[in-house]
Amino acid sequence: MARLDWYIRANLRPRHFQLLVALDELRHVGRVADYLNITQPAVSKSLSELERGLEVRLFERDPKGLIPTAFGECLIRFSRSVLRELNTTRDELRHLKAGTTGSIRIGMLPVAAPALVPRSVILLKEEAPATTVVLVEGNSDSLLPMLQEGKLDIIVGTLPSAPRHTGLELQPLHPGEAIVAVCGTRNPLAGREKITVQDLAGYPLIIPPPDAIFREHVDAIMDYFDMPLPAGAIESGSMTASNTFIRDANAISFYSQHLAQHYSRVSGISILPLKMPPAIVTAPIGVVWPKHVEMPASTRLLIEKLAEVIDSVFDTGVEGQGL
Template sequence: MSEIDRFFRAQLKPRHLQLLVALDDMRNLGKVALSLHVSQPAVSLTLGELERGLGVRLFERTARGVNPTIFGECMIRQARSMLSGLAQTRDELRALMSGASGRCSVGALPAMTPALVPQALQLLKQSAPTTTVALHEGPMDVLLPALRRGGLDFIVGRLRSEALVDDGLAEKPLFDGASALVVRPGHPLARKRRVDWATLAEFAWILPPVGSLPREPLEVAFREHGVGMPSNTVETLSTHVILAYLQSTDAVGLLSRIAALHYSEQGMLAMLPLDLPHLLRPIGLTWRRGTALSPAAQQFMRAIEETSERLAQPRTQRGKPRLKR
């Protein structure tokens, strides 16, 4: 057995992991000592233990503080993941001890929260009422780092645009990424059988921000029809803001098709009879490859998959929700 194997098996402790993360965050031995409520010599001693045990230098000492080496960056990344995993294990144990049947932490893009996620939660609770789901809503650039650190079990939302196969993440598509144009039910265009792009450009719009994935197919559609982008616009990805703004104005908006169908069926919005080019990636699940998901996370995944299948069907053909074992 090598020295590094022996150190990992017998000597690596949570305090070493906490020190690595603190040093990366603060880059100063004195500040780290204060944050951990220990003396600065104690910080230096613990860091020395780590470096001797691993046989590599983890941080370069400078007059201004410390900077991680490539070995340090590797250890810091894994330390964050391990500490996050320990925290999740602690939370799951607490849930089990309190009578819950499990716990999972899930990230969701805003477009998934009006219909897909709530209905999947309802389906999950029918068969596992004591399972706890911690839901975190946000954009992918926030959720993906949390997933990589181990803070999330999986993400439900639009799959990444780039074909990354070796980045440690796995994906499963649920349905296509089609979008739909929506207005309030009493909008002048709501009952028209045909709507042209030149007419649409005359109205106010609530648009996805420039550079966001949903923006591209809209710009393509306007350009292909020889129409300039609207000038009276608001930009946001917030589904709640889009809904409230459309209901109180004659503006036109863009939503994922699954959210548009949900609001249309509820009588809250009307979908316009226009097809958008399918330039977006599918909606699906993203998780860390090679990571053993908890039973609670696996069960919620199944609930999301079955809910997505059900929502993809016409409303008249949808059966009663029932989670498969």
């Protein structure tokens, strides 16, 4: 144990962490060599030196590639954490040299992109105008890996379910909101005072992809109404594309209430007066960040601003659900 402690403290270097992460992601010595711009023998030598020094096997050699052992997975997690902290320190030093006060890289899920994050950033910039803000919009499958790799500081939006938040801290800011049916303003259903689920039959349907957090709520609504998934349904993880289909192809979809209200003001979307099951609401809205990571002051300030504006963005009422 004393030798292991000595080896970790005295011999592990950033190049080792980069090597381990690359081996985990690429699983092939040749591809790792190309990625790190070193020779294949150098990759094999460095890995062998690590395994001898730690006195454990980090990867199993398999015909399909390299497979991390339990020891390897442990060290890979540590390597990612160290590299993330190094990236954060590098960015802070750059901003200090440039005379700015900090930076924050924000991943935005679709529910947070139109209003919640922009309004919060406006307040943040009023208090800390020199803070650099980077915004990245995507779904959970694209943003969570970026968060875990240190490419994002936080994600704002619908909180992931238990299987997805391993290694993450979650801070709920809102309990969730109602879901409404929407169509385009030129759709024959738009403007009607009352509709039933049978009125939706025959119109194209836009639904989230299976890996989207919002998809489980749409599935619950369709089960409640006993709506079969129509042949040719379009699965869209893009709000921009979904809005276009709804406007231009007379499609129907289900949106969280505040998104529907937002796009009804700016994008030719109409909320349908379909009475929805009141028990089905979106998952809580909040912030996600990696565990055991020191949160910069700029990130803490943003979370304060998110908490300030969220109630004005998300309406907990059921307007638009029908009577």
